[in-house]
Amino acid sequence: MKSILSTKRLTPSQKNLILGAGFSVVEYDAIDxxxxxxxxxxxxxxxxxxxxxxxxxxxxxxxxxxxxxxxxxxxxxxxxxxxxxxxxxxxxxxxxxxxxxxxxxxxxxxxxxxxxxxxxxxxxxxxxxxxxxxxxxxxxxxxxxxxxxxxxxxxxxxxxxxxxxLKSMSFKQQFDALLFFSPSGIQSFIANNQLKNTLAVCIGSTTAAEAQKHTVNFTIANDTTIESVIARAVKALNKQTLD
CATH class of the missing domain: 3.40.50.10090 (Rossmann fold)
Known part of the structure; x- marks a missing residue:
């Protein structure tokens, strides 16, 4: 099962968008x-x-x-x-x-x-x-x-x-997608982790500009909402499965 890490805690309905698509999800607040x-x-x-x-x-x-x-x-x-x-x-x-x-x-x-x-x-x-x-x-x-x-x-x-x-945490698990909602969230994550080949899904162009400093494997949501970030991640991972 493919896994997604959200750098912001999600509501039950937001988590269900991921779980309902057949993916597992881990969540935490990368910033305070x-x-x-x-x-x-x-x-x-x-x-x-x-x-x-x-x-x-x-x-x-x-x-x-x-x-x-x-x-x-x-x-x-x-x-x-x-x-x-x-x-x-x-x-x-x-x-x-x-x-x-x-x-x-x-x-x-x-x-x-x-x-x-x-x-x-x-x-x-x-x-x-x-x-x-x-x-x-x-x-x-x-x-x-x-x-x-x-x-x-x-x-x-x-x-x-x-x-x-920044509330940095270290993760041993390798995720298939990372959900980022701000440049600070990326800075917090990379303090103790590497992006490696994981897909970074960004809420907007400003966050994507920060992601681009660390990886070429990133994408931007269609809208600046958490739901749109999740939708982009689900679509990208489903495409990877088909490919």
């Missing part, structure tokens, strides 16, 4: 997220999020700030503690459908959801180049988006809201 200590800008209007983790960190900070604000007896509202009506007025720009869904479910208005950082950056430079942006991101964020914004003189401030922690 730690919220950073940061301050919300006083000026919040156009917000950029490149991941769900950035949105989660932002929401967590809003809740923290509101809790502190509610403990203050005077009635002056802190500018950095937006209320629900203000949230509805934010204009959000993000990457990926899951990030967009998280924003929408929390009452935010999403102006643009792009497939990758370059697409989002060029959209902003073409449509909103006169606005000021707050870019919420992780400490290990890629350089494409801020580089492009700087090249086109778009005003923005970058706020580091979370750190990525």
């Amino acid at each position: 997220i730690e919220f950073a200590d940061f301050k919300l800008p006083q000026r919040l209007e156009h917000l950029i999020f490149t991941s769900k983790n950035a949105v989660k960190a932002f929401l967590n900070k809003i809740r923290e700030t509101k809790a502190v604000n509610n403990s203050i007896r005077n009635t002056e509202r802190l500018l950095s503690a937006p209320d629900n009506s203000e949230v509805e007025n934010y204009k959000c720009f993000c990457i990926g459908p899951k990030t967009e869904t998280l924003l929408v479910n929390n009452g935010f208005k999403v102006i643009k959801s792009a497939l990758n950082a370059k697409e989002l950056a060029y959209f902003i430079t073409q449509k909103y180049n006169k606005e000021h942006f707050s870019f919420f991101c992780g400490a290990s964020r890629r350089v494409e988006l801020p580089q492009i914004l700087k090249e086109y003189s778009v005003s923005f401030e970058e706020i580091i809201v979370y750190n990525t922690l």
Whole structure:
């Protein structure tokens, strides 16, 4: 039986997509997220999020700030503690459908959801180049988006809201496919393992660029979802069986 290693823990329904195809699956979290200590800008209007983790960190900070604000007896509202009506007025720009869904479910208005950082950056430079942006991101964020914004003189401030922690594990088993969901996930895996001839299935082009540093045996999912990564792996392994 062919085997698949997922570098992110899967839901029961996601695991069943693999098991139902006749493959075994091992799963673990190759990375962990730690919220950073940061301050919300006083000026919040156009917000950029490149991941769900950035949105989660932002929401967590809003809740923290509101809790502190509610403990203050005077009635002056802190500018950095937006209320629900203000949230509805934010204009959000993000990457990926899951990030967009998280924003929408929390009452935010999403102006643009792009497939990758370059697409989002060029959209902003073409449509909103006169606005000021707050870019919420992780400490290990890629350089494409801020580089492009700087090249086109778009005003923005970058706020580091979370750190990525690598959780490396060593595997003696040789897998037929590896599921990767971020460049950090690949870095975590190769710290104690080798890709060798195993197929690396990547969630997007950014993750694939990291995989390409270590192997030529990689493929990219059709969409930036876990289900799409699984579907790509199943299709590739089934093709190997037929060949």
